[in-house]
């Protein structure tokens with residue numbers, strides 16, 4: 001298991017006080033905090049070897065290029081991919097999905113084709129497919145959820161058909177915490193000749209990941225949710241798929257030769273990284289990956305199951321609290337959405353913030369799911385490697401204490 005007390009010393013922001021109270025950061029599904037090694041790595045790039053990459057012959061450029069490419073290799077290992085050329089850096093998960101929709105989607109989705117999504121997708125894995133479907137006269141098909149927030153796999157087996165060209169699903173829901181049976185969905189997709197895209201924005205930071213084990217065709221995720229800096233996303237695709245995809249953005253770096261009237265594109269992965277990339281943040285992402293590898297992703301997952309179990313048990317004891325998603329902590333991640341009586345989730349968030357506790361409230365970029373749940377929004381507490389049971393206790397106490405204030409708010 002994790003030595004959380006020791007881990008906490010690595011995160012400078014956890015020394016902060018908010019509204020006179022020690023910060024309790026439970027908004028990790030939105031973005032994680034950063035350890036000192038990541039912050040130091042960023043500063044060291046700018047202080048010691050800031051230069052553009054891939055095109056310089058001087059020492060600084062060579063150092064920056066090799067640090068940038070080293071991150072690609074670390075990402076490859078982290079997700080169990082065979083080749084680093086199939087790893088493309090983007091700005092975030094959203095951009096990675098848009099890249100797939102524009103490039104692969106426009107080359108492969110035709111009128112009458114079906115794109116299968118789950119009913120719990122983040123807008124980032126929904127709107128790009130809506131736009132593509134509208135443009136191509138294709139159809140979106142939704143995998144519905146069971147009462148406890150799991151994908152209805154019997155229905156999935158019927159809905160994934162010869163018309164399906166792509167199944168695009170989250171690895172872990174950012175609202176319900178549900179862990180999706182990705183490899184089973186991959187089998188259903190592949191049996192019908194379709195591809196599967198896994199949105200790993202919530203999964204990759206919190207559990208061991210292997211593209212080989214999941215048997216997926218695309219995996220996307222963001223480094224800022226896994227201790228890394230903002231501004232770095234990853235698109236992994238099977239190399240033969242990426243090889244066949246037309247460029248997304250064009251310009252510098254993605255070419256090997258340009259004439260007045262034609263162009264020869266660069267090799268993978270640089271063909272999909274036009275222009276100067278986010279060099280500093282990609283380099284600092286190495287430190288985040290090293291940090292997680294040292295902790296061990298099995299240990300991260302075990303810690304979060306413990307946190308989820310503890311928080312779910314505590315929430316169930318508070319009258320008026322409704323928790324969404326699987327009740328079994330092993331079927332979910334440590335992201336817990338809930339409502340409290342009739343109180344608006346924003347009010348819950350505000351009251352907890354008065355006590356230094358940071359949670360999120362709203363639709364969590366999942367408006368269709370909110371409609372299915374028949375709520376305007378939820379409050380959401382999400383945990384990571386530096387969170388403790390004492391913090392869960394403080395969160396539950398604050399919720400109980402807030403009862404009176406909330407009672408007044410509810411009567412407004």
Ligand SMILES: Cc1ncc(COP(=O)(O)O)c(C=O)c1O
Pocket residue numbers: 029030092093094095122124125170172173174199201202222
């Ligand atoms: C499941 C899921 N997919 C996609 C995203 C989008 O990630 P980003 O904002 O880094 O592009 C998020 C962000 O919260 C998410 O939770």
